[in-house]
Amino acid sequence: MPEAVLLGGEQTTTAVEWVVFIIAATTTLLGSFGVIMARNPVHAALSLVGSLFSVAVLFLNQGAEFLAAVQVIVYTGAIVILILFVLMLLGIDTEEDLEDEPLRGQMPVAVGIGVLLTASVFALTQLVGFDVVTGTPEVTAAIRDxxxxxxxxxxxxxxxxxxxxxxxxxxxxxxxxxxxxxxxxxxEYQPIPEPESMDAPLSLDPTDQGADNGAEVAD
Amino acid sequence: MRQIDLGYLMLSGLVFAIGAVGVLIRRNPLVLVMCVELMLNAVNLTFVTFGRAMNDMAGQVIVFFVLVIAAAEVVVGLGIIVAMKRRQPAATADDVSVLRG
Known part of the structure:
Protein backbone atom coordinates (compact mmCIF):
# COMPACT_ATOMS: atom_id res chain seq x y z
CA MET A 1 0.00 0.00 0.00
CA PRO A 2 1.39 3.40 -0.91
CA GLU A 3 2.03 5.78 1.89
CA ALA A 4 -1.08 7.60 2.98
CA VAL A 5 -1.00 11.23 2.07
CA LEU A 6 -3.09 13.78 3.85
CA LEU A 7 -4.11 16.01 1.03
CA GLY A 8 -5.06 19.58 0.55
CA GLY A 9 -4.66 20.66 4.12
CA GLU A 10 -3.86 24.15 2.96
CA GLN A 11 -7.05 24.48 0.91
CA THR A 12 -9.69 26.63 2.50
CA THR A 13 -13.43 26.60 2.02
CA THR A 14 -15.16 29.90 1.53
CA ALA A 15 -18.48 30.69 3.12
CA VAL A 16 -20.05 30.97 -0.33
CA GLU A 17 -19.00 27.43 -1.13
CA TRP A 18 -20.64 26.18 2.04
CA VAL A 19 -23.87 28.06 1.38
CA VAL A 20 -24.05 26.82 -2.21
CA PHE A 21 -23.28 23.30 -1.05
CA ILE A 22 -25.99 23.29 1.57
CA ILE A 23 -28.65 24.68 -0.78
CA ALA A 24 -27.74 22.40 -3.68
CA ALA A 25 -27.42 19.36 -1.42
CA THR A 26 -30.90 20.02 -0.02
CA THR A 27 -32.44 20.29 -3.47
CA THR A 28 -30.54 17.20 -4.62
CA LEU A 29 -31.96 15.19 -1.75
CA LEU A 30 -35.47 16.55 -2.24
CA GLY A 31 -35.33 15.73 -5.95
CA SER A 32 -34.00 12.25 -5.25
CA PHE A 33 -36.78 11.55 -2.78
CA GLY A 34 -39.24 12.91 -5.31
CA VAL A 35 -38.03 10.39 -7.90
CA ILE A 36 -38.73 7.40 -5.70
CA MET A 37 -41.82 8.73 -3.91
CA ALA A 38 -43.81 10.26 -6.78
CA ARG A 39 -46.72 8.10 -7.84
CA ASN A 40 -46.89 9.67 -11.28
CA PRO A 41 -43.81 8.88 -13.44
CA VAL A 42 -43.96 12.35 -15.01
CA HIS A 43 -43.56 13.90 -11.57
CA ALA A 44 -40.67 11.53 -10.92
CA ALA A 45 -38.99 12.68 -14.14
CA LEU A 46 -39.41 16.33 -13.17
CA SER A 47 -37.95 15.61 -9.72
CA LEU A 48 -35.04 13.95 -11.50
CA VAL A 49 -34.46 17.19 -13.43
CA GLY A 50 -34.23 19.06 -10.13
CA SER A 51 -31.84 16.53 -8.66
CA LEU A 52 -29.57 16.43 -11.72
CA PHE A 53 -29.53 20.20 -12.00
CA SER A 54 -28.52 20.50 -8.34
CA VAL A 55 -25.68 18.05 -8.97
CA ALA A 56 -24.60 20.32 -11.84
CA VAL A 57 -24.49 23.19 -9.35
CA LEU A 58 -22.36 21.04 -7.06
CA PHE A 59 -19.99 20.32 -9.96
CA LEU A 60 -19.72 24.06 -10.54
CA ASN A 61 -19.04 24.50 -6.84
CA GLN A 62 -16.12 22.11 -7.14
CA GLY A 63 -14.61 23.86 -10.11
CA ALA A 64 -15.75 21.39 -12.78
CA GLU A 65 -17.35 23.89 -15.15
CA PHE A 66 -17.29 21.66 -18.22
CA LEU A 67 -18.96 18.80 -16.39
CA ALA A 68 -21.62 21.14 -15.03
CA ALA A 69 -22.46 22.29 -18.55
CA VAL A 70 -22.44 18.75 -19.94
CA GLN A 71 -24.58 17.59 -17.03
CA VAL A 72 -27.27 20.14 -17.86
CA ILE A 73 -27.07 19.57 -21.61
CA VAL A 74 -26.88 15.78 -21.65
CA TYR A 75 -28.84 14.80 -18.56
CA THR A 76 -31.55 17.37 -18.11
CA GLY A 77 -31.57 18.39 -21.76
CA ALA A 78 -31.44 15.04 -23.49
CA ILE A 79 -31.87 12.05 -21.21
CA VAL A 80 -34.80 13.25 -19.13
CA ILE A 81 -36.51 14.66 -22.20
CA LEU A 82 -36.06 11.29 -23.89
CA ILE A 83 -37.59 9.55 -20.89
CA LEU A 84 -40.49 12.02 -20.88
CA PHE A 85 -41.03 11.47 -24.61
CA VAL A 86 -41.25 7.72 -24.10
CA LEU A 87 -43.61 8.26 -21.16
CA MET A 88 -45.92 10.44 -23.24
CA LEU A 89 -45.73 8.40 -26.44
CA LEU A 90 -46.41 5.08 -24.80
CA GLY A 91 -49.17 6.53 -22.68
CA ILE A 92 -47.95 4.72 -19.60
CA ASP A 93 -48.17 7.71 -17.32
CA THR A 94 -50.43 5.72 -15.05
CA GLU A 95 -50.23 6.19 -11.33
CA GLU A 96 -48.56 3.47 -9.36
CA ASP A 97 -49.87 2.21 -6.08
CA LEU A 98 -46.84 2.15 -3.83
CA GLU A 99 -48.76 0.43 -1.04
CA ASP A 100 -49.49 -2.67 -3.08
CA GLU A 101 -46.60 -5.10 -2.83
CA PRO A 102 -46.80 -8.40 -4.64
CA LEU A 103 -43.68 -9.61 -2.88
CA ARG A 104 -44.46 -9.40 0.81
CA GLY A 105 -41.90 -7.57 2.92
CA GLN A 106 -40.01 -6.27 -0.09
CA MET A 107 -40.44 -2.61 0.81
CA PRO A 108 -39.09 -2.81 4.40
CA VAL A 109 -36.15 -4.92 3.23
CA ALA A 110 -35.38 -2.41 0.47
CA VAL A 111 -35.52 0.52 2.89
CA GLY A 112 -33.33 -1.44 5.32
CA ILE A 113 -30.74 -1.98 2.60
CA GLY A 114 -30.83 1.73 1.82
CA VAL A 115 -30.34 2.65 5.46
CA LEU A 116 -27.44 0.20 5.69
CA LEU A 117 -25.81 1.70 2.60
CA THR A 118 -26.17 5.21 3.98
CA ALA A 119 -24.96 4.19 7.43
CA SER A 120 -21.86 2.54 6.01
CA VAL A 121 -20.89 5.62 4.00
CA PHE A 122 -21.57 7.89 6.97
CA ALA A 123 -19.54 5.64 9.25
CA LEU A 124 -16.68 5.64 6.77
CA THR A 125 -16.60 9.40 6.48
CA GLN A 126 -17.07 10.00 10.20
CA LEU A 127 -14.74 7.35 11.60
CA VAL A 128 -11.96 7.55 9.05
CA GLY A 129 -12.47 11.25 8.55
CA PHE A 130 -9.89 13.12 6.56
CA ASP A 131 -7.80 10.00 5.99
CA VAL A 132 -10.54 8.58 3.77
CA VAL A 133 -8.57 9.68 0.69
CA THR A 134 -5.22 7.97 0.47
CA GLY A 135 -2.85 7.41 -2.38
CA THR A 136 -0.55 9.35 -4.63
CA PRO A 137 -1.88 12.72 -5.73
CA GLU A 138 -1.58 14.15 -9.22
CA VAL A 139 -0.93 10.82 -10.93
CA THR A 140 -2.53 11.76 -14.24
CA ALA A 141 -2.41 15.52 -14.33
CA ALA A 142 -2.71 18.18 -11.71
CA ILE A 143 -5.72 20.48 -11.78
CA ARG A 144 -4.40 23.82 -12.93
CA ASP A 145 -5.90 27.20 -12.26
CA GLU A 188 -46.13 -9.48 -38.19
CA TYR A 189 -45.37 -11.95 -35.44
CA GLN A 190 -45.33 -15.04 -37.58
CA PRO A 191 -42.84 -17.82 -38.06
CA ILE A 192 -40.38 -17.36 -40.84
CA PRO A 193 -41.77 -19.33 -43.79
CA GLU A 194 -39.73 -22.23 -44.98
CA PRO A 195 -38.56 -21.72 -48.54
CA GLU A 196 -39.90 -24.25 -51.01
CA SER A 197 -36.46 -24.89 -52.31
CA MET A 198 -33.13 -23.25 -52.17
CA ASP A 199 -33.93 -21.57 -55.50
CA ALA A 200 -36.86 -19.64 -54.11
CA PRO A 201 -35.65 -16.19 -53.12
CA LEU A 202 -36.72 -14.54 -49.89
CA SER A 203 -39.93 -12.56 -50.25
CA LEU A 204 -39.08 -8.97 -51.04
CA ASP A 205 -42.28 -8.04 -52.87
CA PRO A 206 -43.90 -4.70 -51.95
CA THR A 207 -47.17 -6.28 -50.77
CA ASP A 208 -45.47 -7.10 -47.46
CA GLN A 209 -44.62 -3.46 -47.04
CA GLY A 210 -48.23 -2.52 -47.75
CA ALA A 211 -49.52 -4.91 -45.12
CA ASP A 212 -47.02 -3.51 -42.66
CA ASN A 213 -48.12 0.06 -43.29
CA GLY A 214 -51.73 -0.97 -42.93
CA ALA A 215 -51.02 -2.45 -39.54
CA GLU A 216 -49.29 0.71 -38.50
CA VAL A 217 -52.27 2.84 -39.46
CA ALA A 218 -54.61 0.46 -37.67
CA ASP A 219 -52.60 0.95 -34.50
CA MET B 1 -9.30 16.85 1.97
CA ARG B 2 -11.48 19.39 3.61
CA GLN B 3 -14.54 19.33 5.78
CA ILE B 4 -16.79 20.13 2.82
CA ASP B 5 -15.42 17.17 0.86
CA LEU B 6 -16.74 14.85 3.54
CA GLY B 7 -20.08 16.58 3.04
CA TYR B 8 -19.95 15.81 -0.66
CA LEU B 9 -19.13 12.17 0.05
CA MET B 10 -21.98 11.80 2.53
CA LEU B 11 -24.39 13.48 0.12
CA SER B 12 -23.43 11.16 -2.72
CA GLY B 13 -23.72 8.15 -0.45
CA LEU B 14 -27.20 9.26 0.51
CA VAL B 15 -28.25 9.86 -3.11
CA PHE B 16 -26.85 6.47 -4.13
CA ALA B 17 -28.83 4.79 -1.35
CA ILE B 18 -32.00 6.60 -2.41
CA GLY B 19 -31.48 5.45 -5.99
CA ALA B 20 -30.86 1.88 -4.85
CA VAL B 21 -34.02 1.88 -2.73
CA GLY B 22 -35.92 3.27 -5.71
CA VAL B 23 -34.72 0.46 -7.94
CA LEU B 24 -35.86 -2.04 -5.31
CA ILE B 25 -39.31 -0.63 -4.54
CA ARG B 26 -40.55 0.84 -7.84
CA ARG B 27 -42.13 -1.27 -10.56
CA ASN B 28 -42.49 1.11 -13.50
CA PRO B 29 -39.51 0.32 -15.78
CA LEU B 30 -39.07 3.99 -16.70
CA VAL B 31 -38.82 4.97 -13.03
CA LEU B 32 -36.22 2.22 -12.63
CA VAL B 33 -34.17 3.89 -15.38
CA MET B 34 -34.47 7.20 -13.54
CA CYS B 35 -33.25 5.62 -10.29
CA VAL B 36 -30.26 4.15 -12.10
CA GLU B 37 -29.47 7.65 -13.38
CA LEU B 38 -29.64 8.87 -9.79
CA MET B 39 -27.10 6.26 -8.70
CA LEU B 40 -24.79 7.12 -11.62
CA ASN B 41 -24.97 10.77 -10.61
CA ALA B 42 -24.04 10.01 -7.03
CA VAL B 43 -20.96 8.16 -8.25
CA ASN B 44 -20.10 11.08 -10.56
CA LEU B 45 -20.18 13.37 -7.56
CA THR B 46 -17.73 11.15 -5.67
CA PHE B 47 -15.42 11.05 -8.70
CA VAL B 48 -15.30 14.84 -8.88
CA THR B 49 -14.81 15.13 -5.11
CA PHE B 50 -12.00 12.57 -5.01
CA GLY B 51 -10.44 14.10 -8.12
CA ARG B 52 -10.26 17.43 -6.40
CA ALA B 53 -9.08 15.95 -3.11
CA MET B 54 -6.26 14.21 -4.99
CA ASN B 55 -5.70 17.28 -7.17
CA ASP B 56 -6.06 15.02 -10.21
CA MET B 57 -7.87 15.86 -13.42
CA ALA B 58 -8.60 12.18 -14.16
CA GLY B 59 -11.62 12.29 -11.85
CA GLN B 60 -13.40 14.71 -14.14
CA VAL B 61 -12.39 12.80 -17.27
CA ILE B 62 -13.87 9.61 -15.83
CA VAL B 63 -17.11 11.45 -15.08
CA PHE B 64 -17.18 12.45 -18.73
CA PHE B 65 -16.99 8.78 -19.73
CA VAL B 66 -19.70 7.90 -17.24
CA LEU B 67 -21.92 10.51 -18.89
CA VAL B 68 -21.28 8.90 -22.29
CA ILE B 69 -22.09 5.46 -20.91
CA ALA B 70 -25.23 6.76 -19.22
CA ALA B 71 -26.49 8.32 -22.45
CA ALA B 72 -25.93 5.09 -24.38
CA GLU B 73 -27.50 3.05 -21.59
CA VAL B 74 -30.63 5.18 -21.54
CA VAL B 75 -30.99 4.97 -25.31
CA VAL B 76 -30.74 1.19 -25.33
CA GLY B 77 -32.87 0.83 -22.19
CA LEU B 78 -35.65 2.97 -23.61
CA GLY B 79 -35.51 0.96 -26.84
CA ILE B 80 -36.00 -2.21 -24.82
CA ILE B 81 -38.86 -0.63 -22.84
CA VAL B 82 -40.60 0.54 -26.04
CA ALA B 83 -40.30 -2.92 -27.58
CA MET B 84 -41.53 -4.54 -24.36
CA LYS B 85 -44.48 -2.18 -23.93
CA ARG B 86 -45.50 -2.83 -27.52
CA ARG B 87 -45.97 -6.52 -26.83
CA GLN B 88 -47.15 -6.28 -23.21
CA PRO B 89 -48.67 -2.84 -22.63
CA ALA B 90 -49.25 -3.46 -18.92
CA ALA B 91 -45.82 -4.90 -18.19
CA THR B 92 -44.05 -3.90 -14.98
CA ALA B 93 -40.77 -4.96 -13.46
CA ASP B 94 -42.59 -7.76 -11.64
CA ASP B 95 -43.40 -9.40 -14.94
CA VAL B 96 -39.77 -10.27 -15.50
CA SER B 97 -40.72 -13.62 -13.98
CA VAL B 98 -42.60 -14.57 -17.16
CA LEU B 99 -39.28 -14.71 -18.95
CA ARG B 100 -38.48 -17.89 -17.04
CA GLY B 101 -34.81 -17.17 -17.56
Whole structure:
Protein backbone atom coordinates (compact mmCIF):
# COMPACT_ATOMS: atom_id res chain seq x y z
CA MET A 1 0.00 0.00 0.00
CA PRO A 2 1.39 3.40 -0.91
CA GLU A 3 2.03 5.78 1.89
CA ALA A 4 -1.08 7.60 2.98
CA VAL A 5 -1.00 11.23 2.07
CA LEU A 6 -3.09 13.78 3.85
CA LEU A 7 -4.11 16.01 1.03
CA GLY A 8 -5.06 19.58 0.55
CA GLY A 9 -4.66 20.66 4.12
CA GLU A 10 -3.86 24.15 2.96
CA GLN A 11 -7.05 24.48 0.91
CA THR A 12 -9.69 26.63 2.50
CA THR A 13 -13.43 26.60 2.02
CA THR A 14 -15.16 29.90 1.53
CA ALA A 15 -18.48 30.69 3.12
CA VAL A 16 -20.05 30.97 -0.33
CA GLU A 17 -19.00 27.43 -1.13
CA TRP A 18 -20.64 26.18 2.04
CA VAL A 19 -23.87 28.06 1.38
CA VAL A 20 -24.05 26.82 -2.21
CA PHE A 21 -23.28 23.30 -1.05
CA ILE A 22 -25.99 23.29 1.57
CA ILE A 23 -28.65 24.68 -0.78
CA ALA A 24 -27.74 22.40 -3.68
CA ALA A 25 -27.42 19.36 -1.42
CA THR A 26 -30.90 20.02 -0.02
CA THR A 27 -32.44 20.29 -3.47
CA THR A 28 -30.54 17.20 -4.62
CA LEU A 29 -31.96 15.19 -1.75
CA LEU A 30 -35.47 16.55 -2.24
CA GLY A 31 -35.33 15.73 -5.95
CA SER A 32 -34.00 12.25 -5.25
CA PHE A 33 -36.78 11.55 -2.78
CA GLY A 34 -39.24 12.91 -5.31
CA VAL A 35 -38.03 10.39 -7.90
CA ILE A 36 -38.73 7.40 -5.70
CA MET A 37 -41.82 8.73 -3.91
CA ALA A 38 -43.81 10.26 -6.78
CA ARG A 39 -46.72 8.10 -7.84
CA ASN A 40 -46.89 9.67 -11.28
CA PRO A 41 -43.81 8.88 -13.44
CA VAL A 42 -43.96 12.35 -15.01
CA HIS A 43 -43.56 13.90 -11.57
CA ALA A 44 -40.67 11.53 -10.92
CA ALA A 45 -38.99 12.68 -14.14
CA LEU A 46 -39.41 16.33 -13.17
CA SER A 47 -37.95 15.61 -9.72
CA LEU A 48 -35.04 13.95 -11.50
CA VAL A 49 -34.46 17.19 -13.43
CA GLY A 50 -34.23 19.06 -10.13
CA SER A 51 -31.84 16.53 -8.66
CA LEU A 52 -29.57 16.43 -11.72
CA PHE A 53 -29.53 20.20 -12.00
CA SER A 54 -28.52 20.50 -8.34
CA VAL A 55 -25.68 18.05 -8.97
CA ALA A 56 -24.60 20.32 -11.84
CA VAL A 57 -24.49 23.19 -9.35
CA LEU A 58 -22.36 21.04 -7.06
CA PHE A 59 -19.99 20.32 -9.96
CA LEU A 60 -19.72 24.06 -10.54
CA ASN A 61 -19.04 24.50 -6.84
CA GLN A 62 -16.12 22.11 -7.14
CA GLY A 63 -14.61 23.86 -10.11
CA ALA A 64 -15.75 21.39 -12.78
CA GLU A 65 -17.35 23.89 -15.15
CA PHE A 66 -17.29 21.66 -18.22
CA LEU A 67 -18.96 18.80 -16.39
CA ALA A 68 -21.62 21.14 -15.03
CA ALA A 69 -22.46 22.29 -18.55
CA VAL A 70 -22.44 18.75 -19.94
CA GLN A 71 -24.58 17.59 -17.03
CA VAL A 72 -27.27 20.14 -17.86
CA ILE A 73 -27.07 19.57 -21.61
CA VAL A 74 -26.88 15.78 -21.65
CA TYR A 75 -28.84 14.80 -18.56
CA THR A 76 -31.55 17.37 -18.11
CA GLY A 77 -31.57 18.39 -21.76
CA ALA A 78 -31.44 15.04 -23.49
CA ILE A 79 -31.87 12.05 -21.21
CA VAL A 80 -34.80 13.25 -19.13
CA ILE A 81 -36.51 14.66 -22.20
CA LEU A 82 -36.06 11.29 -23.89
CA ILE A 83 -37.59 9.55 -20.89
CA LEU A 84 -40.49 12.02 -20.88
CA PHE A 85 -41.03 11.47 -24.61
CA VAL A 86 -41.25 7.72 -24.10
CA LEU A 87 -43.61 8.26 -21.16
CA MET A 88 -45.92 10.44 -23.24
CA LEU A 89 -45.73 8.40 -26.44
CA LEU A 90 -46.41 5.08 -24.80
CA GLY A 91 -49.17 6.53 -22.68
CA ILE A 92 -47.95 4.72 -19.60
CA ASP A 93 -48.17 7.71 -17.32
CA THR A 94 -50.43 5.72 -15.05
CA GLU A 95 -50.23 6.19 -11.33
CA GLU A 96 -48.56 3.47 -9.36
CA ASP A 97 -49.87 2.21 -6.08
CA LEU A 98 -46.84 2.15 -3.83
CA GLU A 99 -48.76 0.43 -1.04
CA ASP A 100 -49.49 -2.67 -3.08
CA GLU A 101 -46.60 -5.10 -2.83
CA PRO A 102 -46.80 -8.40 -4.64
CA LEU A 103 -43.68 -9.61 -2.88
CA ARG A 104 -44.46 -9.40 0.81
CA GLY A 105 -41.90 -7.57 2.92
CA GLN A 106 -40.01 -6.27 -0.09
CA MET A 107 -40.44 -2.61 0.81
CA PRO A 108 -39.09 -2.81 4.40
CA VAL A 109 -36.15 -4.92 3.23
CA ALA A 110 -35.38 -2.41 0.47
CA VAL A 111 -35.52 0.52 2.89
CA GLY A 112 -33.33 -1.44 5.32
CA ILE A 113 -30.74 -1.98 2.60
CA GLY A 114 -30.83 1.73 1.82
CA VAL A 115 -30.34 2.65 5.46
CA LEU A 116 -27.44 0.20 5.69
CA LEU A 117 -25.81 1.70 2.60
CA THR A 118 -26.17 5.21 3.98
CA ALA A 119 -24.96 4.19 7.43
CA SER A 120 -21.86 2.54 6.01
CA VAL A 121 -20.89 5.62 4.00
CA PHE A 122 -21.57 7.89 6.97
CA ALA A 123 -19.54 5.64 9.25
CA LEU A 124 -16.68 5.64 6.77
CA THR A 125 -16.60 9.40 6.48
CA GLN A 126 -17.07 10.00 10.20
CA LEU A 127 -14.74 7.35 11.60
CA VAL A 128 -11.96 7.55 9.05
CA GLY A 129 -12.47 11.25 8.55
CA PHE A 130 -9.89 13.12 6.56
CA ASP A 131 -7.80 10.00 5.99
CA VAL A 132 -10.54 8.58 3.77
CA VAL A 133 -8.57 9.68 0.69
CA THR A 134 -5.22 7.97 0.47
CA GLY A 135 -2.85 7.41 -2.38
CA THR A 136 -0.55 9.35 -4.63
CA PRO A 137 -1.88 12.72 -5.73
CA GLU A 138 -1.58 14.15 -9.22
CA VAL A 139 -0.93 10.82 -10.93
CA THR A 140 -2.53 11.76 -14.24
CA ALA A 141 -2.41 15.52 -14.33
CA ALA A 142 -2.71 18.18 -11.71
CA ILE A 143 -5.72 20.48 -11.78
CA ARG A 144 -4.40 23.82 -12.93
CA ASP A 145 -5.90 27.20 -12.26
CA UNK A 146 -4.17 29.00 -15.12
CA UNK A 147 -5.92 26.94 -17.81
CA UNK A 148 -9.60 26.54 -18.63
CA UNK A 149 -11.20 23.40 -17.27
CA UNK A 150 -12.32 22.25 -20.73
CA UNK A 151 -8.77 22.53 -22.14
CA UNK A 152 -7.40 20.26 -19.43
CA UNK A 153 -10.13 17.65 -19.98
CA UNK A 154 -9.70 17.77 -23.75
CA UNK A 155 -5.96 17.39 -23.46
CA UNK A 156 -6.34 14.31 -21.27
CA UNK A 157 -9.05 12.83 -23.50
CA UNK A 158 -6.73 12.83 -26.49
CA UNK A 159 -3.53 11.82 -24.72
CA UNK A 160 -3.85 9.56 -21.70
CA UNK A 161 -7.42 8.44 -22.41
CA UNK A 162 -7.35 8.24 -26.19
CA UNK A 163 -8.18 4.52 -26.34
CA UNK A 164 -11.09 4.99 -23.95
CA UNK A 165 -12.31 7.92 -26.03
CA UNK A 166 -12.33 5.88 -29.20
CA UNK A 167 -14.02 2.96 -27.47
CA UNK A 168 -16.67 5.38 -26.20
CA UNK A 169 -17.25 6.49 -29.79
CA UNK A 170 -17.63 2.87 -30.93
CA UNK A 171 -20.01 2.19 -28.06
CA UNK A 172 -22.17 5.20 -28.90
CA UNK A 173 -22.43 3.99 -32.50
CA UNK A 174 -23.42 0.52 -31.33
CA UNK A 175 -26.00 2.02 -28.96
CA UNK A 176 -27.56 4.10 -31.74
CA UNK A 177 -27.79 1.12 -34.09
CA UNK A 178 -29.13 -1.08 -31.30
CA UNK A 179 -31.78 1.46 -30.33
CA UNK A 180 -32.95 1.75 -33.95
CA UNK A 181 -33.12 -2.02 -34.33
CA UNK A 182 -35.04 -2.50 -31.08
CA UNK A 183 -37.46 0.39 -31.44
CA UNK A 184 -38.37 -0.52 -35.02
CA UNK A 185 -41.89 -1.81 -35.34
CA UNK A 186 -41.55 -5.50 -36.01
CA UNK A 187 -43.27 -7.12 -38.93
CA GLU A 188 -46.13 -9.48 -38.19
CA TYR A 189 -45.37 -11.95 -35.44
CA GLN A 190 -45.33 -15.04 -37.58
CA PRO A 191 -42.84 -17.82 -38.06
CA ILE A 192 -40.38 -17.36 -40.84
CA PRO A 193 -41.77 -19.33 -43.79
CA GLU A 194 -39.73 -22.23 -44.98
CA PRO A 195 -38.56 -21.72 -48.54
CA GLU A 196 -39.90 -24.25 -51.01
CA SER A 197 -36.46 -24.89 -52.31
CA MET A 198 -33.13 -23.25 -52.17
CA ASP A 199 -33.93 -21.57 -55.50
CA ALA A 200 -36.86 -19.64 -54.11
CA PRO A 201 -35.65 -16.19 -53.12
CA LEU A 202 -36.72 -14.54 -49.89
CA SER A 203 -39.93 -12.56 -50.25
CA LEU A 204 -39.08 -8.97 -51.04
CA ASP A 205 -42.28 -8.04 -52.87
CA PRO A 206 -43.90 -4.70 -51.95
CA THR A 207 -47.17 -6.28 -50.77
CA ASP A 208 -45.47 -7.10 -47.46
CA GLN A 209 -44.62 -3.46 -47.04
CA GLY A 210 -48.23 -2.52 -47.75
CA ALA A 211 -49.52 -4.91 -45.12
CA ASP A 212 -47.02 -3.51 -42.66
CA ASN A 213 -48.12 0.06 -43.29
CA GLY A 214 -51.73 -0.97 -42.93
CA ALA A 215 -51.02 -2.45 -39.54
CA GLU A 216 -49.29 0.71 -38.50
CA VAL A 217 -52.27 2.84 -39.46
CA ALA A 218 -54.61 0.46 -37.67
CA ASP A 219 -52.60 0.95 -34.50
CA MET B 1 -9.30 16.85 1.97
CA ARG B 2 -11.48 19.39 3.61
CA GLN B 3 -14.54 19.33 5.78
CA ILE B 4 -16.79 20.13 2.82
CA ASP B 5 -15.42 17.17 0.86
CA LEU B 6 -16.74 14.85 3.54
CA GLY B 7 -20.08 16.58 3.04
CA TYR B 8 -19.95 15.81 -0.66
CA LEU B 9 -19.13 12.17 0.05
CA MET B 10 -21.98 11.80 2.53
CA LEU B 11 -24.39 13.48 0.12
CA SER B 12 -23.43 11.16 -2.72
CA GLY B 13 -23.72 8.15 -0.45
CA LEU B 14 -27.20 9.26 0.51
CA VAL B 15 -28.25 9.86 -3.11
CA PHE B 16 -26.85 6.47 -4.13
CA ALA B 17 -28.83 4.79 -1.35
CA ILE B 18 -32.00 6.60 -2.41
CA GLY B 19 -31.48 5.45 -5.99
CA ALA B 20 -30.86 1.88 -4.85
CA VAL B 21 -34.02 1.88 -2.73
CA GLY B 22 -35.92 3.27 -5.71
CA VAL B 23 -34.72 0.46 -7.94
CA LEU B 24 -35.86 -2.04 -5.31
CA ILE B 25 -39.31 -0.63 -4.54
CA ARG B 26 -40.55 0.84 -7.84
CA ARG B 27 -42.13 -1.27 -10.56
CA ASN B 28 -42.49 1.11 -13.50
CA PRO B 29 -39.51 0.32 -15.78
CA LEU B 30 -39.07 3.99 -16.70
CA VAL B 31 -38.82 4.97 -13.03
CA LEU B 32 -36.22 2.22 -12.63
CA VAL B 33 -34.17 3.89 -15.38
CA MET B 34 -34.47 7.20 -13.54
CA CYS B 35 -33.25 5.62 -10.29
CA VAL B 36 -30.26 4.15 -12.10
CA GLU B 37 -29.47 7.65 -13.38
CA LEU B 38 -29.64 8.87 -9.79
CA MET B 39 -27.10 6.26 -8.70
CA LEU B 40 -24.79 7.12 -11.62
CA ASN B 41 -24.97 10.77 -10.61
CA ALA B 42 -24.04 10.01 -7.03
CA VAL B 43 -20.96 8.16 -8.25
CA ASN B 44 -20.10 11.08 -10.56
CA LEU B 45 -20.18 13.37 -7.56
CA THR B 46 -17.73 11.15 -5.67
CA PHE B 47 -15.42 11.05 -8.70
CA VAL B 48 -15.30 14.84 -8.88
CA THR B 49 -14.81 15.13 -5.11
CA PHE B 50 -12.00 12.57 -5.01
CA GLY B 51 -10.44 14.10 -8.12
CA ARG B 52 -10.26 17.43 -6.40
CA ALA B 53 -9.08 15.95 -3.11
CA MET B 54 -6.26 14.21 -4.99
CA ASN B 55 -5.70 17.28 -7.17
CA ASP B 56 -6.06 15.02 -10.21
CA MET B 57 -7.87 15.86 -13.42
CA ALA B 58 -8.60 12.18 -14.16
CA GLY B 59 -11.62 12.29 -11.85
CA GLN B 60 -13.40 14.71 -14.14
CA VAL B 61 -12.39 12.80 -17.27
CA ILE B 62 -13.87 9.61 -15.83
CA VAL B 63 -17.11 11.45 -15.08
CA PHE B 64 -17.18 12.45 -18.73
CA PHE B 65 -16.99 8.78 -19.73
CA VAL B 66 -19.70 7.90 -17.24
CA LEU B 67 -21.92 10.51 -18.89
CA VAL B 68 -21.28 8.90 -22.29
CA ILE B 69 -22.09 5.46 -20.91
CA ALA B 70 -25.23 6.76 -19.22
CA ALA B 71 -26.49 8.32 -22.45
CA ALA B 72 -25.93 5.09 -24.38
CA GLU B 73 -27.50 3.05 -21.59
CA VAL B 74 -30.63 5.18 -21.54
CA VAL B 75 -30.99 4.97 -25.31
CA VAL B 76 -30.74 1.19 -25.33
CA GLY B 77 -32.87 0.83 -22.19
CA LEU B 78 -35.65 2.97 -23.61
CA GLY B 79 -35.51 0.96 -26.84
CA ILE B 80 -36.00 -2.21 -24.82
CA ILE B 81 -38.86 -0.63 -22.84
CA VAL B 82 -40.60 0.54 -26.04
CA ALA B 83 -40.30 -2.92 -27.58
CA MET B 84 -41.53 -4.54 -24.36
CA LYS B 85 -44.48 -2.18 -23.93
CA ARG B 86 -45.50 -2.83 -27.52
CA ARG B 87 -45.97 -6.52 -26.83
CA GLN B 88 -47.15 -6.28 -23.21
CA PRO B 89 -48.67 -2.84 -22.63
CA ALA B 90 -49.25 -3.46 -18.92
CA ALA B 91 -45.82 -4.90 -18.19
CA THR B 92 -44.05 -3.90 -14.98
CA ALA B 93 -40.77 -4.96 -13.46
CA ASP B 94 -42.59 -7.76 -11.64
CA ASP B 95 -43.40 -9.40 -14.94
CA VAL B 96 -39.77 -10.27 -15.50
CA SER B 97 -40.72 -13.62 -13.98
CA VAL B 98 -42.60 -14.57 -17.16
CA LEU B 99 -39.28 -14.71 -18.95
CA ARG B 100 -38.48 -17.89 -17.04
CA GLY B 101 -34.81 -17.17 -17.56
Missing amino acids: DMPNINQIGRLLFTDFVVATQLAGVMLTVAVVGAVVMARRPR
